[in-house]
Amino acid sequence: MYRTFQSLSQKYGPIFSLRFERRLVVVVSSSSAVEECFTKNDIVLAYRPKFLAGKHIAYNNTTIPQSSYGDYWRHLRRIVAVEIFSNARLNKFISIRKDEIKRLIIKLSHGSLQDFANVELKSLFNELTFNIIVRMITGKRNYGDDVSDKEEARQFKELMDEVVSYAGASNPGDFLPILNWIDGGRFEKKLISLGKRIDEFVQRLVDEHRSKKDNLESRNTMIDHLFALQEVEPDHHTDEIIKGLALSMISAGTDTSSVALEWAMSNLLNNPQILMKARDEIETEIGSECLPDECHLSKLPYLQIIFYETLRLYPATPLLPPHQASDDCKIGEYDVPRGTIVLVNAWAMHRDPTLWDDPLSFKPERFDNGGGEGFNNYKFTLFGMGRRACPGASLAQHIVCLALGRLIQCFEWKRVTDEEIDMTEGRGITMPKLEPLEAMCKARPIVKKIKS
Numbered sequence: 001m002y003r004t005f006q007s008l009s010q011k012y013g014p015i016f017s018l019r020f021e022r023r024l025v026v027v028v029s030s031s032s033a034v035e036e037c038f039t040k041n042d043i044v045l046a047y048r049p050k051f052l053a054g055k056h057i058a059y060n061n062t063t064i065p066q067s068s069y070g071d072y073w074r075h076l077r078r079i080v081a082v083e084i085f086s087n088a089r090l091n092k093f094i095s096i097r098k099d100e101i102k103r104l105i106i107k108l109s110h111g112s113l114q115d116f117a118n119v120e121l122k123s124l125f126n127e128l129t130f131n132i133i134v135r136m137i138t139g140k141r142n143y144g145d146d147v148s149d150k151e152e153a154r155q156f157k158e159l160m161d162e163v164v165s166y167a168g169a170s171n172p173g174d175f176l177p178i179l180n181w182i183d184g185g186r187f188e189k190k191l192i193s194l195g196k197r198i199d200e201f202v203q204r205l206v207d208e209h210r211s212k213k214d215n216l217e218s219r220n221t222m223i224d225h226l227f228a229l230q231e232v233e234p235d236h237h238t239d240e241i242i243k244g245l246a247l248s249m250i251s252a253g254t255d256t257s258s259v260a261l262e263w264a265m266s267n268l269l270n271n272p273q274i275l276m277k278a279r280d281e282i283e284t285e286i287g288s289e290c291l292p293d294e295c296h297l298s299k300l301p302y303l304q305i306i307f308y309e310t311l312r313l314y315p316a317t318p319l320l321p322p323h324q325a326s327d328d329c330k331i332g333e334y335d336v337p338r339g340t341i342v343l344v345n346a347w348a349m350h351r352d353p354t355l356w357d358d359p360l361s362f363k364p365e366r367f368d369n370g371g372g373e374g375f376n377n378y379k380f381t382l383f384g385m386g387r388r389a390c391p392g393a394s395l396a397q398h399i400v401c402l403a404l405g406r407l408i409q410c411f412e413w414k415r416v417t418d419e420e421i422d423m424t425e426g427r428g429i430t431m432p433k434l435e436p437l438e439a440m441c442k443a444r445p446i447v448k449k450i451k452s
Contacts, residue, residue, distance in 0.1 A: 002318040005029070006348035015332050017340075020175035023049075025341045026331065029348040031355060031379035033332050037323070037342065038378070038386035041331065043069065045323040046387045049341050051174045052188055053166045056195035063244035065252060065321060069387065075236065079245065080391045083225050090395060092220055094294060096135045101403050103144065104128050105410050106451055109443045118416060121265060122436035125258040125403075130157065132399060133253045137246050138205055139221045159201055162194055163251045164429065202243045222246070253392050255430040256316040257399045262437050263314040264306060264404055266421045267362045269413060269439055274364060278303050279408050289446060292405035294398055303405050305367040307397060311382055313362060316396070318347035318431045320384050346381045347431070355379045410450070411441040 005027050008016055014030030028034055037045055046069035048054070054066040061067055064076040083089060104124060111117040127143035134142050134156075142153035171187055173180035180188065209223045223242065230237040268275040282292055285299045292300060323342045330336065351359045356379070357366065383390035390396075407413075415421060416438050426434040 002345050002347040005319070005343070005345045006351075009345065009348060015334055017334075021177065023175045023341060024337065024339070025175070025343060026334070026336055027343045027345055028331065029345045029352070030332070031349060031377045034344055034349070034381065034385070035378040036331055037344065041325075041329045042386040044325055044327050044329045045342055046073075047324045047326045049174075049322050049324040052171055052180075052191055056188070056191040057163060057166060057198060058247070059199075059240055059244050062240070063248045064391070065248055068324075069326070076241070076245070077391065079226075079229070079237070079241075083229065084222055084245070084249070085391050085395060087394075089225070090398065093136050097132055097294070097399060097402060100128055100132050100135070101406055102450060104403070105406060105447060108407075108411065108441055109447045109451065112411070112441050112443045113447070116412070116414065116440040116442045118438060119441055120436055120438050122258075122262055122433070125261045126254070128403065129254045129257040129261075129399060130160075130250075132257075133250055135221075137222045137249060138209060156201060159194075159198055160250055160254065163198060163247070164255055166191060166194065198247065199243065202246055203239070205246070206239055206242055222249070249392070252390070253395065255428075255432075257396050259430045259432050260307070260310060260314070260316060260396065260400050261403055262433055264310040264400065265407070265413075265439065266423060266433065266437050267310055267313070268306070268408075269415050269437075270420045270423070271362055272414070274306065274362070275408060275413060278306060278405075282405060282409050289449075291409060291446065291450070292402065294402055297398070297401055297405075300401075300405060301368075302364065303401055303408075304397075305364040306404070307401050308367045308380075308382070309362060309364040312350045312356075312366075312380060313360075314425070314431060315346045315350060315381070316383065316430055318345070319429075320344040320346055320381060321388070323388065344381060349379055349381065352379070410444055410447050412444060414440045416440055 006029065009027065009029040015026065015028055015033050018025045018027070028037060048061065048066055048068050050061055054061040054063075058066040062072070064073065064080060067073045067076065104127075107124065108119055112119075131141050131143055134140060141147050142156060147153050173183060173187060206223065209221070210227065223246065226237060226242045226245065230239075230242070268278070281300055281302045286292055286296050292303075297304065320343070323344075325336050325338055325340045325342065327338050328335065331342070336342070349355065353359050355377075378385065383393035383396070421437065422433075422435045424434040426432045
């Protein structure tokens with residue numbers, strides 16, 4: 001879709017509209033227009049359109065990504081900002097992130113201590129990010145040899161995969177209602193069934209956690225903190241809010257981080273000189289015998305700009321989540337009537353040769369020192385902008401940069417063949433690689449210290 005919109009913008013201009021029966025959609029691919037959207041029109045465009053997926057999966061559009069701007073959304077945002085994604089709260093989950101990355105490194109070291117071994121990284125990155133997020137929420141691991149209920153874990157992952165596949169504006173009937181009639185309502189019936197299964201599963205997690213809340217080992221989880229709030233203000237922290245926050249974190253936080261890691265490693269394998277520069281920075285700043293930690297990230301600016309450049313070329317959401325105008329407004333020279341859906345084509349903007357020098361090349365230096373061309377104007381939409389920017393951006397950056405830094409420090413890396421990694425994009429709202437990433441890795445001496 002984002003490629004189609006890019007082609008249309010090249011023909012009709014960086015702001016164009018499409019009419020889908022009752023829906024008017026405006027697509028924006030201009031940095032000046034994006035600035036206008038998220039400054040002058042930020043409140044007007046802080047609303048979300050109502051789609052069938054949001055109705056049946058996201059608790060009637062009441063989760064934080066789907067709910068429209070207002071008192072209820074502000075209440076959810078405060079919970080998220082203070083109880084989940086504040087620095088103090090994220091710091092309490094550092095041990096989970098470090099432990100899961102350590103487990104990944106040990107798993108990769110099997111067979112690679114003496115020589116290079118072929119590894120498939122996509123599934124490993126999926127397991128890493130899924131375990132981190134779910135452990136933060138419930139305290140339970142879903143992948144690994146020590147998982148107690150592997151069948152439950154499998155069902156959970158399959159449900160979350162379905163949620164991601166149905167997320168966003170994936171139903172043509174949301175734009176052309178006659179298609180729902182032609183379809184006989186089959187798509188909506190699937191959503192209703194999925195929504196019920198998701199709710200039953202997440203409710204079981206909540207009930208199970210509630211029955212064990214006196215267990216000292218399980219008090220430092222997101223659900224525990226929300227239970228504490230529920231005891232004080234039960235009407236403001238219902239089970240439905242807790243379930244919605246858990247569902248939002250898992251569906252929005254797992255795929256984005258794992259996909260970003262896969263693209264980052266793919267880019268480094270195709271640009272080994274950049275990988276070596278990142279390793280040199282790590283060894284210069286913290287030493288060859290030490291693992292990078294989250295407290296070191298401020299000393300590793302090159303590692304961080306690799307993250308930025310990865311998300312410029314391969315944004316976590318190539319089309320930002322849809323906004324809906326709550327009132328008449330103006331974008332550029334165009335009048336935008338109330339109810340219009342506004343889509344920002346981040347992918348097209350990030351590759352626009354009028355905005356970027358050599359836009360298709362992987363050049364982390366464009367973000368160097370926080371003052372390079374990458375941070376100029378509103379052309380780089382890392383995790384959205386304005387009031388509806390992703391509240392979990394900091395967590396995603398911590399996960400990806402820490403994992404990437406430790407993978408660089410712990411292993412020698414090279415491509416499976418002399419040919420460059422295939423960078424073809426697959427389908428999905430998080431823009432995965434079409435071909436799962438395979439690479440050759442060889443453990444460096446520091447891995448033996450980790451295993452011991």
